[in-house]
Amino acid sequence: MNHFLAREDFPHLLRALTQAGYDCVGPQIRQGAIVFDHLHSVTQLPQGWQDEQQPAHYRLEQTDSPYWFDWSNGASAIKPYTFAPQENLWTVQRDQSGRLRFQATLPKPQKTAIIGVRACDLAALALQDQHFLHGKHVDPYYQARRESLLLIGVNCTHAAATCFCVSTGDGPEIRQPYDLLLSEIAAGFLLSSGSTAGATLAAQLPLTPASNAQQHTAQQRMHAATQQQRHLPAKPPLFAHLDHPHWQTVGARCLACGNCTSVCPTCFCHQAVEIPDLDGDTSRHERRWDSCFQPGHSYIHGWQIRSNATDYYRQWLTHKLAGWHEQFGRSGCTGCGRCISWCPAGIDLTAEVEQLG
Numbered sequence: 126m127n128h129f130l131a132r133e134d135f136p137h138l139l140r141a142l143t144q145a146g147y148d149c150v151g152p153q154i155r156q157g158a159i160v161f162d163h164l165h166s167v168t169q170l171p172q173g174w175q176d177e178q179q180p181a182h183y184r185l186e187q188t189d190s191p192y193w194f195d196w197s198n199g200a201s202a203i204k205p206y207t208f209a210p211q212e213n214l215w216t217v218q219r220d221q222s223g224r225l226r227f228q229a230t231l232p233k234p235q236k237t238a239i240i241g242v243r244a245c246d247l248a249a250l251a252l253q254d255q256h257f258l259h260g261k262h263v264d265p266y267y268q269a270r271r272e273s274l275l276l277i278g279v280n281c282t283h284a285a286a287t288c289f290c291v292s293t294g295d296g297p298e299i300r301q302p303y304d305l306l307l308s309e310i311a312a313g314f315l316l317s318s319g320s321t322a323g324a325t326l327a328a329q330l331p332l333t334p335a336s337n338a339q340q341h342t343a344q345q346r347m348h349a350a351t352q353q354q355r356h357l358p359a360k361p362p363l364f365a366h367l368d369h370p371h372w373q374t375v376g377a378r379c380l381a382c383g384n385c386t387s388v389c390p391t392c393f394c395h396q397a398v399e400i401p402d403l404d405g406d407t408s409r410h411e412r413r414w415d416s417c418f419q420p421g422h423s424y425i426h427g428w429q430i431r432s433n434a435t436d437y438y439r440q441w442l443t444h445k446l447a448g449w450h451e452q453f454g455r456s457g458c459t460g461c462g463r464c465i466s467w468c469p470a471g472i473d474l475t476a477e478v479e480q481l482g
């Protein structure tokens with residue numbers, strides 16, 4: 126059953142999280158964009174701010190609205206909290222007898238509560254779980270971070286012009302597992318728990334039963350976010366159109382900057398780098414985010430398989446929208462629209478897929 130948490134009582138949630146040992150993270154404005162960062166007070170939340178997103182366009186506007194979450198997803202997904210952009214995987218040291226000693230450097234992450242996670246990003250997290258946790262090999266680095274998270278979702282009430290989560294089936298209503306779920310209305314939040322940890326926290330809050338009117342308002346506000354301008358077909362037949370001339374047209378516009386893969390909440394490609402110490406006896410093995418738009422990404426045994434923007438983009442889109450169906454049983458896109466807003470060339474995968482038939 127839904128409960129109601131008055132807006133002025135939201136600090137109780139932050140206190141309960143802190144007392145339970147969580148570092149709170151929530152949306153805040155940094156350099157003109159909404160990103161996740163440490164949250165100590167509700168005054169840090171982007172009250173009244175709304176976003177305008179278009180291909181190659183992201184702007185925030187301050188309004189006098191009382192809402193804290195009345196914007197669609199910001200620049201950063203929650204991906205860095207599970208799949209670190211850069212981390213040490215192991216060190217190796219030569220001992221006095223000349224033998225190499227390997228030592229794994231598993232992270233010991235602080236318990237972290239992320240407040241304000243959206244439906245598209247929870248869907249992306251489920252996909253990353255599939256890749257890092259539910260395959261043949263479990264990634265212990267991802268696992269350690271993932272297990273340290275408490276997820277507080279917020280249902281979207283506003284879709285940017287770049288959003289298309291309705292067509293991918295991932296939003297705007299949260300359908301993936303969460304610990305606590307919030308729906309914002311003017312006076313506060315409808316709240317429900319989705320885990321034992323969430324229920325324990327909810328029990329410490331001054332909640333009242335949500336009235337029918339409050340539930341109706343929350344549903345209406347969420348319905349507004351279902352009005353979306355963009356659409357992505359469930360399984361575009363990209364492998365059947367690998368020679369389509371439109372790949373060249375996109376390739377001529379693409380700068381191969383890799384912004385699309387950095388902001389994408391599902392992209393998980395990485396490179397491994399060996400960093401030897403100057404003493405000659407020690408070395409660190411580091412994992413860093415990589416992108417299929419980087420020349421070195423397809424380098425195998427002296428041969429670079431893909432060497433231009435047309436090939437990079439074709440690889441990215443065919444893998445994301447077609448190859449993932451074979452690997453993971455669904456598309457690798459959750460309709461967040463970030464790759465459209467943050468592409469400096471305004472390349473829009475929904476429009477490109479339409480052209481590619």
Ligand code: SF4
Binds near residue numbers: 457462463
């Ligand atoms: S491909 Fe683009 S729209 Fe889809 S999940 Fe990645 S960033 Fe979001």
Ligand code: SF4
Binds near residue numbers: 418469
């Ligand atoms: S599609 Fe856009 S964001 Fe991606 S590499 Fe090309 S120019 Fe950069």
